[in-house]
Amino acid sequence: MHGVTDFVRNIRLWFAPEEVRQEGGTPDYRFSLANERTFLAWLRTALALIGGGFAVDQFLPDLRWGWRVGLALALLAAGVLCALRAVNHWVRCERAMRRGEDLPVSRFPALLSMVVAVVAVVMVVVVLVGWEG
Template sequence: MIGRLAGGVRLWFSPRRMASQGTTPDYRYSLANERTFLAWLRTALALVAGGLAVEQFLTGLDRPLRVGIALFLLLGAVVCALRAVNHWARCELAMRRGEDLPVTRLPAWLAVGTTVAALVVGVAIGLGWSR
């Protein structure tokens, strides 16, 4: 498992190794894969901004709750960014090898995490969990 993970991470930083796999796919598909990757990075940046905003601007909430929500959003950003590059590499390899594109559960988990964070903030504000 560790070896497979290390091999995947090495592939992220090795364009020559990626290029040596299979044949070069149609550039339109590679660029579409890259645009999807960039969209996931924008989502990660939005989660970072959300975490910082919760910590800085929801000062009426109790500090432990505020920090917990902010850390939850920041953790979501880390997962989203790492998963984005992993999914980009897996899709690029699949296209080069003529395989089916890999599926991911990340959109579902991201939706669940965002919903949980929104519900916790909404309940906290609604119930007046503040100083």
């Protein structure tokens, strides 16, 4: 529950930059730029997942409809989650740096890598077993 309320509060901050700026002191610009690059790296990960969703739909036409659409939608949903989490984590890091607190820790990278691993294994099985079906 704590994560959800935090998330809602952070959504407000995405669109209220002056509130972020008012808190604490301005960190070294290099830290902010590093945080920005991390955000962009996660955004690229999200775009790659979304592109993967399109690719599954377009380049595996022999798969059964259910598998193809299910995998594509799963990848698209993962991309959405990844993008939302990217901006949320960026805001949290930016605020922590302004306040001089520890940077937030996150389970998300571990979760995402496990989801990607599972999807990859499912893809291999589906392509091997379901190619004819």
